[in-house]
Amino acid sequence: MEILTMGVEEEFVLVDRATRAPVNRAPAVIRHAGHTLGPQLQTEFFNAQIETCTQATAHRHHLRDELARLRTTVAAAARAEHCRPIACGTPVLPPEQPLTVTDTARYRLMAHRFAPLVTHPDGTARDDGLVCGCHIHLGTLDRTHALALTQHLRPWLPVLQALAGNSPYARRHDTGHHSWRAVEHARWPTVGPTPVLTDEAHYLAHVARLVSDGTLLDNRMVYWHARPSEHVPTLEIRIADANADLDTVVLLAILARGLAATLLPRVDTHLPPPPVPRTRLLRAHRLAAAQGLTGNGLDPSDGRERPAAALVDALIARARPGLDAAGDTDWAWQQWERIRADGGGAARQRAVFHRHRRFSEVVDALADATTRS
Template identity: 50%
Template structure:
C-alpha cells in the first residue's frame, strides 16, 4: 500500500455517519402490510424530497439521513424523517412500522414495486420473490468518507465484529403470523438473495474481479445487487454496513450507528499500522451470524476469532471495548454507555415484541405497540 493511503486512514479520526431505515406500511384496521408505498411517498415528498424512497416490495418505504458527525444531529434527523413519513402514512390509513418482518402477514402476496430495476430483479431471482414473508426491513449504516480501496480494507477488519452488531439489533421474531424461533427472521429471509452474507477478504482488484464474475455469471443482476453485510457503497463514498434489522426504538438505531462508527475509527489504527485483517473461516462467520439471528444477545455465538462458543452479550461488550478509542474521539462514549446499558435492561426489539405478545396474546397489540414506539422521540 502507498504511504499516502495509510495517511488517509489515519486522519480524520471522526468520520461521518448516515443511516437508511426501511419501514413496513400496515393497514390501520387489519395491521397487515399493504402496497401503498407510492401513495405514502407522494404525500411525504413535498417535505422530505429525496430523503424518502421506494423499495423492492410496494409495502416498504425507506428513509435516508444526510451524513453528519453528530449523534445528536443524527437522532434529530431520524425523529423528523419518521414523524413526517408516519404522518403521510396516516393520510393513507396506514401505520409506519419499525419491524424487520411483518408481525401479521398480508392476506395476499404484496406486489413488487413497479420500477424497471425492481421488475428486472424479480425476473432474475424469481424463486426468491415471495410477497408474503419476503418483505423485510433493514437498517443500513454508512460510515464515510472512504473510497473503495479504503472501504474494502476496513470491511475485512470488520468481519469478526458484524455478528455482534447483528445480535444487538435483532427485531424480527415473527414470520407467517407465528413466532419463528428466530430473533432476526429477516436474516433468514434476506439470506435467500444471492450474495447475502459476510464480506470476503478482498483488495480493490479482487473486488472488481469478483463483482465482474458475479454479474457475468448471472449470480447478481448488477453492482447494486451485492448484498454483503459490509461493502463499499456504489452511490456514495462510504462503507455501508447492512447487517442490522430496522428497529422501532430509535435509541437502538443510534446505538448501532454509534458503535459501527466508533469501531471503524478504532480499526483504522490497524490499517495505519499495516496489520492484516483477521483470517476468519467463512464457515465460522456464517455460523456466528446464524446463531445471532436465532437468539440475539440472549444466546451463545461462536467467537469468530477463536471459534469458542461464548455469550453473545460478551461479544457485544468486547466490541464496545474495541470501539472505545473511536467513541471517545467523537465524544460519543457517555451516550453509548448509557444507550447500551438501557438496551441490555430492556432487551432487543425481538425480546420486546415477544414480551408484548406474551402479555396480551394478540399480534394486533404487538403491531400497535411497535408502531407507537416507531414514532416516539428520544
C-alpha cells in the same frame, strides 16, 4: 483520531391502521411526503415498503434528530393513507392482499430474473420476501479503504447483528429466532460475509464475474454484510434489522463508527486483518440470528462460544478509542445497559405478545415505538 461521518438508511413496512396487515400504499405515501423529504424518501422492492435516508453527519445528536424528523414526516403522510410505518425486520401479520412489486424497470427485471425468490408458481407474490433492514454508512472512504476496513470489521459484525435482532415473528408465527429477517434475506445471492478482496481492482473484477455469470443483476445487487456503497463514497454495513426503538438505531450507528475509527489506523499502516474462516463467520451470524442477546455468540478473537451480552461488552471496549474521540462512550454504555435490561427488540415484541396474547398488540406497540421520539 479521525471522526468518520455516518448515515442511516431505514426500511419500513406500511400496515393498515385497522387490520395491521402490510398494504401496498407506498406510492401514495411517497406522493404525500415527497415534496418535504425529496430524495431522502425512496421506494423499496415491494409497494408495502418505503426507505428513508439521512444526511451524513459526524454528530450523534444530529443523526438522532434527523431520524426522528424522517419518521415523523413519513408517519404523517402514512396517516393520510390510513396506514402506519413499522420498523421491524419482518411483518408480524401476513398481508391480506397480494404484495405488488414496485413499478420500476429494475425491480421488474429483478422480479423476473429471481422469480422463485419473489413469487409462487401461480404468479402471486411470496409473503416471506418482505423484509426490512437498517443500513449504516460510514465515510467518506474510497473503495480500497472500505474493503480493507471491512476485513478488520468482519469478526465483529455478528455482535452488532445480535444487538439489532428485531424480527421474532413472521406472518403470525413465532419463528424461534431473534432475527428471522436474517434467515429470509439470506435466500438472495451474495447475502453473507464479505469475501476477502485486497483492493478496488480485485473487487471490480469479482463483481463483474458475478454479473456476467448471472448471479447478480448488476453491481447494486451486492448484498454482502459490509460493502463499498455504489452510490456514495462510504462503507455500508447491512446486518441490522429495522428497529422501532430510535436509540437502538443510533447506538448501532455509533458503535459501528467507533469500531471503524478504532480499526482504521490498522488499515492505514497496512496491518493484516485477523484471519477468520468463513465457516466461523457463518456460524457466528447464525447464532446471532437465532439467539440474539439471550444466548451465546462466537468471540471475534478466538471463535469460542461466549454469552452474547459479554460480546457486546467486548465490542464497546474495543471501540472505546473511536467512541471517546466522538464523545459517545458514556451514552453508548447507558443505552447498552438499558437494552441489556429489557433484552432488545425481539424480547420486547415477545413481552407484548405474552401480556396480551394478540399479534395486533405487537404491531401497535411497534407502530407507537417507531414514531416515538
